[in-house]
Amino acid sequence: PPTRAPQPESQAPKTQLSQTPLSVRKKGVKDFEFGKTLGEGSYSTVVSARDRSTGREYAIKILDKKHIIKEKKVKYVNIEKNTLNKMNHPGIVRLYYTFQDHDSLYFVLDHAKNGELLAFIKKLGSFDLNCTQYYTAQILSSIEYMHSQGVIHRDLKPENILLDEKMHVKITDFGTAKIFESNADGEEDARANSFVGTAEYVSPELLKEKAACKSSDFWALGCIIYQLIAGRPPFKGTNEYMTFQKIVNLEYTFPEGFPPVAKDLVQKLLVLNPSERLGSGGNAGIEKLKVHPFFQEIKWDKIWEMPAPRLL
Numbered sequence: 001p002p003t004r005a006p007q008p009e010s011q012a013p014k015t016q017l018s019q020t021p022l023s024v025r026k027k028g029v030k031d032f033e034f035g036k037t038l039g040e041g042s043y044s045t046v047v048s049a050r051d052r053s054t055g056r057e058y059a060i061k062i063l064d065k066k067h068i069i070k071e072k073k074v075k076y077v078n079i080e081k082n083t084l085n086k087m088n089h090p091g092i093v094r095l096y097y098t099f100q101d102h103d104s105l106y107f108v109l110d111h112a113k114n115g116e117l118l119a120f121i122k123k124l125g126s127f128d129l130n131c132t133q134y135y136t137a138q139i140l141s142s143i144e145y146m147h148s149q150g151v152i153h154r155d156l157k158p159e160n161i162l163l164d165e166k167m168h169v170k171i172t173d174f175g176t177a178k179i180f181e182s183n184a185d186g187e188e189d190a191r192a193n194s195f196v197g198t199a200e201y202v203s204p205e206l207l208k209e210k211a212a213c214k215s216s217d218f219w220a221l222g223c224i225i226y227q228l229i230a231g232r233p234p235f236k237g238t239n240e241y242m243t244f245q246k247i248v249n250l251e252y253t254f255p256e257g258f259p260p261v262a263k264d265l266v267q268k269l270l271v272l273n274p275s276e277r278l279g280s281g282g283n284a285g286i287e288k289l290k291v292h293p294f295f296q297e298i299k300w301d302k303i304w305e306m307p308a309p310r311l312l
């Protein structure tokens with residue numbers, strides 16, 4: 001066939017589309033029935049969508065090309081796409097494929113039907129120890145996988161931890177992830193950069209040295225465990241600056257009745273020096289974290305098959 005400039009889907013001649021069997025034709029907007037908006041960002045909107053030919057439900061992230069260029073976010077969009085393309089794990093939202101038209105890019109992703117973990121914390125007030133252990137194990141299993149693929153999430157928080165139809169964890173929003181290269185001793189080099197996560201979950205090293213490392217995700221995990229049990233994050237000031245002050249000064253207390261085994265784990269994760277945080281130090285570090293008494297009842301090879309406990 002004559003070579004010609006690639007045309008966005010919507011401009012391809014109709015006859016060509018109708019003659020190409022669906023199995024090889026790249027999908028496009030017309031192949032989906034769009035539903036409710038799941039979330040909105042400065043240059044993207046996430047919408048539920050059903051594939052008209054298979055009936056399967058997805059979440060489609062629609063990114064506005066003009067906005068991406070205007071807000072100089074091309075780098076972040078590429079980081080997100082390249083990161084998601086590396087991921088293949090039950091606890092991480094999967095990117096199936098992408099397509100585009102004249103105005104937008106489309107990322108076809110898993111649809112986590114039960115929404116944000118945060119909504120359940122707010123609805124229930126707090127989780128009991130058994131549910132906290134189960135969800136913490138699924139989150140840690142996902143972090144372990146991410147790190148093994150050279151990815152630091154950098155913005156883990158209950159809003160970005162979604163729940164699918166089986167009430168299993170699906171971590172999302174890799175637009176601010178960091179892809180790191182391990183150096184000689186397997187430790188990632190924490191490079192200074194401008195991104196700072198969400199105030200309540202940001203690590204002290206990110207605040208003080210602007211350098212994230214794998215251990216920064218374990219700090220966020222400590223904040224999330226605390227919040228699952230206490231119903232609120234450990235560091236919360238009247239404004240962002242006050243929150244940051246509490247973090248760098250390790251200013252937090254445990255409420256009455258906080259289970260001792262969970263308190264011990266949180267205290268070993270909320271450590272100011274990232275290299276002294278439980279979980280740091282590569283694979284050996286994560287193994288030390290997974291054998292903490294908090295995870296005593298967890299069968300790590302079964303957590304993705306077993307049914308989620310009822311949230312009480």
Ligand SMILES: NC(=O)c1nn(CC2CCNCC2)c2c1CCc1cnc(N=C3C=CCC=C3)nc1-2
Binds near residue numbers: 093110116159172173
């Ligand atoms: N930024 C994203 O990539 C993204 N954003 N959302 C919705 C956000 C809503 C605010 N908190 C963070 C997520 C999604 C994705 C990935 C793909 C994805 C898959 N399923 C859902 N499901 C939801 C169901 C109910 C309420 C919210 C989200 N949402 C998303």
